[in-house]
Amino acid sequence: MSSAPLLPTVSNFIRTIIDNDLAAGLHKNIITRFPPEPNGYLHVGHAKSICLNFGLAQDYQGKCNLRFDDTNPEKESEEYALSIQEDVRWLGFQWEGNVHWASDYFDDLYRFAVELIDKELAYVDDLTSEEMREYRGTLTLPGKNSPYRDRSVAENLDLFARMKAGEFADGARVLRAKIDMASPNINLRDPAIYRIRRAHHIRTGDKWCIYPMYDYTHCISDALEGITHSICTLEFEDHRPLYDWVLDNLSIACHPRQYEFSRLELHYTITSKRKLLQLVNNKLVSGWDDPRMPTIQGMRRRGYTPAGIREFSKRIGVSKSGNSVDMAVMEGAIREDLEAIAPRVVAVINPLKVTITNYEGALTREADFHPNHPEFGRRMVAFGPELFIEADDFSELPPAGWKRLTLGGEVRLRHSYVMRCDEAIKDVDGHVIELRCSIDHATLGKNPEGRKVKGVIHFLSCAHALPAEIRLYDRLFTVAEPDADREVDFCSYLNPDSFTIVWGWVEAAVQDSTPETAYQFERLGYFCTDRRDHQPGLNLVFNRTVTLKDSWTKS
């Protein structure tokens, strides 16, 4: 491995807390956890959380658990759980020991609920959900006590046991924590902690017909696993008093502390599970792994690398302030990784035919796969009497500063000769359809004498080029914050040009590459062979991961 200098990690408020806790001897080692609900695919926001939780464990030589918050059987599936594990591993992390499941604690959770009832801190409520909503009050008005709030311990114990035994219909009763119906924090107005739901659970099957709620489950799960720092996003900030209330009132020695950070917003995309699902269901994208999707599966198929995503996560930092990160941060991080690992090859995606009028005696030449990594090896760069060049690299009426090919002008063919364009052949509409050019035979591997050639363009020998399907991806939305305006449907901002298929040509060196191989197509960008559709030697399919930085076209 490379011996990159260990850059000092940027401080953030969570690291400060951990440093203080460790210094104070509160913990010997830290234990974090990544707690997804298996009800959807992971996206870039989860990637941030994964990098944070697993990264912290790594940096502090602690541990990080993977725990599925599987308390809502109606929405959860094995498919999602499997995909999530794959994503975490793909990102380069390994959880401590076995995968944990909140459902592993269902027996404990039930036992603790009984303890709460015994302490007169929980009661069975017969109110319907509508009635409960009315009793709850509003943001500015206090709630009022349920008429069932003062049932005896014995009655509650009996009712709760019968809830578990399946004596009541779904939704008929609920177990509630007895806290304070007048609390200004609505989460503390006797929150439901158990509901009756006859649904098949992915892990426990039909064993249970009552399921614990998130607020009640999460803190106990954390405590049971000995989590030291329970890190979640800002919307759970108001839930922290409940998290603490539950643990303070139960006979569990461990009391993890919850800390909240702001969730990621990325320009030109969305990070809402619900909206992502909407794109998939309405077939506005090809699926969860559509390369335009900000899902981990989508980014992976696009060609984003684990190291690139980890670097992105490091660059954006962690804080509590609202943020919307520039896509350039992601692209910069991805490019940095790809720059180091991707072999350089040539592809022409918008071909213009060139006939070399003085081809006789022309030679081929070897070229490195990477200008800074000779260990990547070399390959022959085929040459021939007919070439493809990029149509964009020729201009009859070049703008100021143009360094590429023009009528009568010279340009360096990458890894080959200096070539002059002598004639442009046009069709009846006046479009250039072919160029007739001549090469300077004295310029293979050396500069021409008496003149300078500024421009370098890439090319492919027609006889040696392989046809390939090339999928060009661009930002999914036309505006930086597509869901900023509640009045406007975010779908109306979908970018119609976010996906273009093009049939181009690639050099033979890529012929046998396996799916998910990254390349730099020189002067065009980073591409990777498609994970699903690319077939080595048979059907070459490339996805554009990200373009190269370009200081020409933008000016």
Place this chain on the structure above:
RNA sequence: UGGGGAGUCGCCAAGUGGUAAGGCAACGGGUUUUGAUCCCGUCAUUCGUAGGUUCGAUCCCUACCUCCUCAGCCA
């Protein structure tokens, strides 16, 4: 109009009583057979606003402004 949070360069983000780190972007310049990479340089007299305390404030105090978030038997 209740509760809980947040406001430091275009975008992120450190700093939290001693005179504004870093990254991304941008902009100059150098190297270059990728207009890439790489290198070098520039880029906040100022920290939401207004007062106050202090020798000294982004940091402490007061008031105000703006934004986010909470009324699922979802997580």
